Amino acid sequence: MGNQIWILTPEEAYKKYGDMVYRLAFSRVQNKMDAEDITQEVFMKYIRYKGQFANEEHIKAWLLKVALNSSKSLFSSAWRRHYASLEEALSSGVQMEEKSEVYYTVMQLPEKYRVVIQLYYYQELSVAEISKIIGKKETTIRSQLKRARAKLQEMLKEGRYEF
Template identity: 45%
Template structure:
């Protein structure tokens, strides 16, 4: 990769990585930090990617791993948003309806939230998600099915009509 590859990756996939981190973490500011770390790592340690999809998968996997590390850190328990209302208005280019659903997805266990985000918001197939997460396709399919069920239950509690 040349020196411009991190910049190219950022221009092409920066918003995708940011949305992914935001969907998992739920904090726009932390998602920005995680996104920055992912691209700084790519800049500092250039990777050889087979193609565009390989690059995108690597970036998303890096973001997922950083989100997991963030959630494990004591930083998350020590910090709380200064203004929760402001935090919720930052939608990271989600529509209002997407933002409401994203908030419900965010409350799901991470394993479900990640799979749902990749499937519905990034439009990856189950096979592609399995490759990104290094999981079996059947496992991803089960996580997606269980996540949908949990999401449906949460949406119904809020009065949403869910048609199957």
């Protein structure tokens, strides 16, 4: 805080990217309460951030990276005892259409695959951008995407979806 010159004020940033951060957090923690905690933490960090953002794309990438890091901390924290099951999370926390087979299947993937699927197919980020955000090599991201697609094809009815 202090003499911050906002490209996006906290309110504008939340209105624009709040759902994006929540969705990424939810895809990782699969739990409504934790996803909300992470969203809150990310935007509190945004308010306290002392650096300057170059543009909105910079803000977006920063928020995604902080959301991933915050959910990592949550995973490793000792007090995280109330892990809800996927069924519970989907039924209690998410108002979803009846046909949520795709989302449900993605949520059954291992955590590292869920994140790349979310960033690639929902956020429409390139492999290079994902690699910068996650902090892994592009080749690693490509191979994770490939494996995630293979698993999805195996789990979803074959030939029903084009990737």
